[in-house]
Amino acid sequence: MEPERHPMDDLLREDRLPHIWCSGCGIGTAVTCFISALLKSGQDLDKVAVISGIGCTGRVAGYIKLDSFHTTHGRAIAFATGLKLANPELKVVIFSGDGDLIAIGGNHFIHAARRNIDMTVICVNNFNYGMTGGQVGPTTPVGARTATSPYGCFEHPFNIPYLAAASGAVYVARWTMLHVRRLERSIGEALAKRGFSLVEIIAPCPTNYDRWQKRRTGLDSLRYYHQKGIIQHGINPRDVDINVDGGEIIEGVFVNVEKPTFSDFCQEGLSKAMGGRE
Amino acid sequence: MRQRGVLSGEFFMMGDIACAEGAISAGCRFFAGYPITPATEVAEHMSYRMPEVGGTYIQMEDELGSMAAILGASWGGVKAMTATSGPGFSLMMENLGLGIMTETPCVLVNVQRAGPSTGLPTLAAQGDMMQARWGTHGPYEIIALAPSSPQELFDLTIRAFNLSEKYRLPVLVMTDAEVGHMTEKVVIPPPEEIELCPRRLVTVPPGEYLPFKADGDLVPPMAVFGQGYRFHATGLTHDERGYPDTADDSAQWPLIQRLIDKIRVNKRDIIQLEEDNLQDAEVVVCSYGISARTALWPMELARKEGIKVGLLRLITVWPFPEERVRELARKVKAFVVPELNFGQVALEVERCAAGQAEVILVPHPGGNVHEPGKVLEALREAARK
Numbered sequence: 224m225e226p227e228r229h230p231m232d233d234l235l236r237e238d239r240l241p242h243i244w245c246s247g248c249g250i251g252t253a254v255t256c257f258i259s260a261l262l263k264s265g266q267d268l269d270k271v272a273v274i275s276g277i278g279c280t281g282r283v284a285g286y287i288k289l290d291s292f293h294t295t296h297g298r299a300i301a302f303a304t305g306l307k308l309a310n311p312e313l314k315v316v317i318f319s320g321d322g323d324l325i326a327i328g329g330n331h332f333i334h335a336a337r338r339n340i341d342m343t344v345i346c347v348n349n350f351n352y353g354m355t356g357g358q359v360g361p362t363t364p365v366g367a368r369t370a371t372s373p374y375g376c377f378e379h380p381f382n383i384p385y386l387a388a389a390s391g392a393v394y395v396a397r398w399t400m401l402h403v404r405r406l407e408r409s410i411g412e413a414l415a416k417r418g419f420s421l422v423e424i425i426a427p428c429p430t431n432y433d434r435w436q437k438r439r440t441g442l443d444s445l446r447y448y449h450q451k452g453i454i455q456h457g458i459n460p461r462d463v464d465i466n467v468d469g470g471e472i473i474e475g476v477f478v479n480v481e482k483p484t485f486s487d488f489c490q491e492g493l494s495k496a497m498g499g500r501e
Numbered sequence: 502m503r504q505r506g507v508l509s510g511e512f513f514m515m516g517d518i519a520c521a522e523g524a525i526s527a528g529c530r531f532f533a534g535y536p537i538t539p540a541t542e543v544a545e546h547m548s549y550r551m552p553e554v555g556g557t558y559i560q561m562e563d564e565l566g567s568m569a570a571i572l573g574a575s576w577g578g579v580k581a582m583t584a585t586s587g588p589g590f591s592l593m594m595e596n597l598g599l600g601i602m603t604e605t606p607c608v609l610v611n612v613q614r615a616g617p618s619t620g621l622p623t624l625a626a627q628g629d630m631m632q633a634r635w636g637t638h639g640p641y642e643i644i645a646l647a648p649s650s651p652q653e654l655f656d657l658t659i660r661a662f663n664l665s666e667k668y669r670l671p672v673l674v675m676t677d678a679e680v681g682h683m684t685e686k687v688v689i690p691p692p693e694e695i696e697l698c699p700r701r702l703v704t705v706p707p708g709e710y711l712p713f714k715a716d717g718d719l720v721p722p723m724a725v726f727g728q729g730y731r732f733h734a735t736g737l738t739h740d741e742r743g744y745p746d747t748a749d750d751s752a753q754w755p756l757i758q759r760l761i762d763k764i765r766v767n768k769r770d771i772i773q774l775e776e777d778n779l780q781d782a783e784v785v786v787c788s789y790g791i792s793a794r795t796a797l798w799p800m801e802l803a804r805k806e807g808i809k810v811g812l813l814r815l816i817t818v819w820p821f822p823e824e825r826v827r828e829l830a831r832k833v834k835a836f837v838v839p840e841l842n843f844g845q846v847a848l849e850v851e852r853c854a855a856g857q858a859e860v861i862l863v864p865h866p867g868g869n870v871h872e873p874g875k876v877l878e879a880l881r882e883a884a885r886k
Contacts, residue, residue: 236744238742238744239744269729270727284733285733285735285745288731290731290732291734292573292603292733293733293734293735293736294572294736295569295596295598295736298566298569298596298599301561301565301566301569301570301573302569302572304559304566304569304570304573305531305559305570305572305573305574305577306574306576306577306726307573308531308559308570308574308577309531309557309573309576309577309579309581310577310578310579310725310726310727312727313577313727330563331569334561334562
């Protein structure tokens with residue numbers, strides 16, 4: 224009898240499974256929602272490019288069976304900028320984590336949003352640097368204990384949706400890993416959107432972050448998201464910070480506007496300036 | 502009337518501009534850069550010319566982004582370049598390593614200025630030569646070319662693109678503020694006379710392709726994004742499928758060996774030298790870039806004094822021409838190495854001379870070219886050996 228195949232198997236590098244992610248990790252679900260959204264989107268899969276940085280989420284590029292690139296820490300967006308501008312037909316997706324995209328990669332993140340480069344950024348936020356053992360990061364809530372904040376975190380975290388919106392992103396959404404249907408739908412919207420689109424996924428890291436906050440299993444985190452997740456579409460992203468561990472997590476689609484992309488703007492501007500000379 | 506592509510003709514052109522035009526003549530259609538003295542003119546000229554030839558200019562937010570963007574553009578199928586100077590060169594090191602590890606064709610131009618750190622932004626030096634060789638972490642081979650004139654900067658930028666496609670790695674053009682900001686005659690030939698090396702693209706169908714399995718000449722054919730190959734590339738140590746293999750050194754050995762061998766085995770093809778008066782030379786000036794040029798007059802004066810001095814000019818600095826230097830070391834009394842640093846290429850000359858000939862460095866911290874008197878004095882000292 225023929226072994227059964229899961230509908231997503233064609234988009235996974237089966238020769239690399241099992242993957243490295245821990246039991247209870249949110250990244251697996253993020254990948255499932257992404258693949259699901261991609262298959263429903265009708266995108267030409269040969270033209271989809273998955274770029275990631277360094278970290279647990281960064282390993283996503285290696286497991287998805289599409290043209291993919293695993294770049295240096297923080298540089299996925301810059302690499303993707305070059306890739307997209309060289310071949311505008313590509314659908315460019317950046318899949319990376321909070322530390323990679325917002326700390327070391329912060330500059331590239333805000334500039335790509337500012338330019339409104341046509342790309343979809345999926346940021347898995349698990350509030351720490353998981354791969355290296357759970358160190359404090361730019362989204363770690365105040366007071367949380369981590370490997371490098373053993374007395375508690377004394378820094379105010381970034382509000383990623385606010386940062387993205389303020390920089391110029393045209394689509395900004397956040398979902399916890401619990402809300403898989405809505406997450407899948409948002410990813411689909413982000414993929415279809417022209418311009419810089421961000422989907423932040425709040426995910427557990429039981430091994431290196433959540434268990435120090437007394438959520439020992441992935442299930443504990445899901446209960447947390449269920450209890451504290453509040454859906455508020457269209458709320459001002461300024462008000463969606465996650466400053467305290469265990470506090471409210473506001474989810475939804477916060478920004479969805481139309482704006483010319485970097486390429487649109489360039490084409491238009493150059494046509495006028497060069498007056499048909501090109 | 503708008504010109505496109507190759508601007509064939511004779512020009513009185515600044516080095517940096519000649520570099521940009523060389524890139525365009527080689528088919529470069531993507532430039533990502535950042536302003537930095539004395540390389541800014543390359544970016545400015547590219548911002549003007551890229552739209553004219555249907556290419557893209559983007560000014561990235563920093564040099565790290567610029568280097569990452571040119572790798573991305575290359576993987577998108579377009580010949581790509583960036584240009585910088587010392588401080589930016591340092592920032593580009595990490596992604597230079599990514600380019601080497603993923604075998605990404607592209608060109609990085611360093612118009613050197615005096616360092617360390619902010620140094621003398623507007624003045625020439627040659628202090629980044631060892632950094633060019635070893636600046637990014639890990640073991641690897643690199644190709645670095647050193648032009649001595651705006652014409653050569655034009656020609657060698659084209660050669661850099663060709664070598665980068667042929668051997669699938671980033672190639673460095675190591676020039677300096679003197680050559681970059683100097684204005685001289687530059688002849689741009691007609692397009693049919695410019696030899697270009699096309700990208701070595703994959704020929705087998707998807708499913709049969711192993712992205713990092715090399716052909717006989719140690720260079721794997723390349724797939725770019727969007728062709729349906731669904732490949733994976735990573736900066737992690739990887740196997741022939743491109744998949745990370747990091748549990749032990751079993752993938753590291755064959756990968757690193759091949760990345761190194763693909764250059765070493767092909768040294769004869771890669772290395773270019775200019776030789777003059779070496780047949781009966783007792784003293785050899787071994788130099789590169791602007792310092793090779795400013796040594797010419799002291800060499801003339803030395804010959805008038807009866808010193809038999811010849812020139813070995815390194816057009817290719819890396820890989821270093823070990824065999825030629827060893828050969829010469831057996832015949833000559835001494836090498837004189839003028840360079841605008843405190844001994845970088847001179848160390849290689851010493852290593853290869855292996856005590857069979859003296860090596861006299863003519864150092865300079867950068868900020869000016871060598872005083873002819875100092876070079877002449879070194880030639881006299883060499884002759885006395």
